[in-house]
Amino acid sequence: MAEPRAPFEQALAAAGLTLERPAMTVLATLQLAGQPLRVGEIAARMQVVGLHVTRHVNGLEKRGLLTRLADDFSGHLPTLGDESR
Secondary structure, three states: OOOOOOHHHHHHHHOOOOOOHHHHHHHHHHHHHOOOOOHHHHHHHHOOOHHHHHHHHHHHHHOOOEEEEOOOOOOOEEEEOHHHO
16 A cells, blocks of 8 residues: 655645655755755754765755855855745
8 A cells, every 4th residue: 555645745746846855854944944054054953964965955956956055164055946946
């Protein structure tokens, strides 16, 4: 028996998008923050290690769902891309 999908997963499927749940959580974390966040801050809010977030940020950026803003401290800040809004 297939597991019922959450509404956001149904919406993604209807739009023809497929994302892993952690990638969706990265996007949701940025949306809720309302501002760009450092990878370490995203990781802290998700309660995971930074490398886990970096992998998903890289994939989301390749798909145009995230962009990175220049930052003097870390070199870049992930933020929602135009396709995510």
